[in-house]
Amino acid sequence: MKVRMISEVLKEQFGEKIYRLSLSSGCTCPNRDGTLGVGGCTFCSEGGSGEFAAEPAPIAEQIEKAKKLVRGKTGGEHFIAYFQSFTNTYGDPERLRALYTETLQREDIVILSIGTRPDCLDDRMVGMLAELNRTKPVWVELGLQTANDKTAERVNRCYPRSTFEDAYRRLREAGLTVIVHLIFGLPGESEADMLDSVRYLAGLNPPPDGVKLQLLQILRGTKLAEDFARDPWPVMTLPEYAELLRKALPLLPTETVIHRLTGDGPKRLLIEPQWCADKKRVLNTLRTVLR
Numbered sequence: 001m002k003v004r005m006i007s008e009v010l011k012e013q014f015g016e017k018i019y020r021l022s023l024s025s026g027c028t029c030p031n032r033d034g035t036l037g038v039g040g041c042t043f044c045s046e047g048g049s050g051e052f053a054a055e056p057a058p059i060a061e062q063i064e065k066a067k068k069l070v071r072g073k074t075g076g077e078h079f080i081a082y083f084q085s086f087t088n089t090y091g092d093p094e095r096l097r098a099l100y101t102e103t104l105q106r107e108d109i110v111i112l113s114i115g116t117r118p119d120c121l122d123d124r125m126v127g128m129l130a131e132l133n134r135t136k137p138v139w140v141e142l143g144l145q146t147a148n149d150k151t152a153e154r155v156n157r158c159y160p161r162s163t164f165e166d167a168y169r170r171l172r173e174a175g176l177t178v179i180v181h182l183i184f185g186l187p188g189e190s191e192a193d194m195l196d197s198v199r200y201l202a203g204l205n206p207p208p209d210g211v212k213l214q215l216l217q218i219l220r221g222t223k224l225a226e227d228f229a230r231d232p233w234p235v236m237t238l239p240e241y242a243e244l245l246r247k248a249l250p251l252l253p254t255e256t257v258i259h260r261l262t263g264d265g266p267k268r269l270l271i272e273p274q275w276c277a278d279k280k281r282v283l284n285t286l287r288t289v290l291r
Contacts, residue, residue: 003249003290006210006259014110020082021066021109024056025099029087030120030158037158041145042223043183043216045269059103067108080111084141089116089125097128104136113139113179118167119159126167130174140171141179141212147200148193151186156223172206179210179259184244185236186216187227191244198251207253212260215241217276219269228271235272238282242289249290261286 010018029044030036057065067079081103089096104112112132121140132138144164146152152161171178180201184194201208215236218228236244245261252258264279276282 002254004254004257006257009257014078016076016078018078018080018110019070019076020080020113021063021070022085023059023062023066023081023083023103024085025083025088025091025096025114026056027086027088027091027096030090030117031087031156036119037156039156039223041143041157042155042227043145043186043219044222045219045265046221059099060106063103063106063109077108078110079108080113080139081109082113082115084113084115087117087120088114089129090120093124093128096125097132100132100138104132109136111137111139113141115141115143117159118142118144118164121167121171123170126170126174126176129171129176133174133176137177139177139179139210141181142168142171143181144197144201145181145183146186146189146193147197148189151189151193154188155186168204168208177209179212180208181212181214183214183216184241184248187224187233191247194244195248195251198248202252202256207256209255210257210259211252213245213248213258214260214263215273215276217263217265217273218271219265220271221269225271237273238275238285239289242286245286246289261290 007017029040032038032040063079063081070079100112100114103109114129129138129140142164145155145157147161149161152159168178168180182194182197182201201211216224218225218235241262249258262276262279262282264276267277270277
């Protein structure tokens with residue numbers, strides 16, 4: 001099986017390596033402020049799973065600071081504006097329209113990537129994103145994490161799978177690129193459960209444009225860390241995770257691009273698995289097993 005990685009796809013499309021700039025939209029999350037729930041998803045950190053994002057500031061300032069951070073890796077001139085932390089379609093639609101429009105008007109930004117929840121995508125918001133998509137590509141990254149509603153309830157996701165399906169359908173009908181996040185190793189899930197989530201995505205019509213796969217990271221300051229301290233569960237080893245990916249990837253259709261095979265959360269917050277902190281070793285192991 002040939003796995004299509006996003007880095008290769010972007011290089012073919014733009015003729016250069018395209019890096020993400022982690023930015024902040026200034027949004028919060030309805031699963032934290034009491035609108036839908038409190039405390040957020042149990043695995044989500046204080047920074048809304050975006051610890052590497054720039055501090056809230058005028059967007060031009062954020063972009064220039066983020067570019068400086070990646071200049072050690074690249075001499076490239078074009079980037080993805082990546083709004084990852086919290087829920088980036090939650091808030092005043094006109095403020096967000098102005099923010100994202102200003103971002104896309106820059107010559108150095110070639111793609112707008114927005115992380116959000118399926119329950120924060122009403123028709124007005126989808127319509128706004130579709131308008132922006134006519135200027136430059138807009139990616140919408142949906143945090144599904146698991147297709148199992150029982151697991152979702154356990155981690156306090158606060159929306160059912162049917163909500164994801166409705167948002168996914170409307171986004172695809174609007175012509176937007178949709179990338180779906182899955183987390184492997186959520187408490188209580190077996191290998192069969194995790195592979196079932198992959199099969200679920202593969203069975204969507206049409207299937208996702210992209211998928212991000214990540215092993216669960218237990219981070220300090222989260223409800224998940226409290227649960228783990230009180231009643232620890234087995235954490236996957238690196239060989240076990242690599243083997244799981246080897247089984248999962250062939251389940252996806254070839255048109256679905258892989259955007260992530262692992263994640264590297266901040267070392268100062270990482271409790272388990274500690275091997276995640278050695279990114280070079282992780283990537284080399286995954287390459288060897290998947291090859």
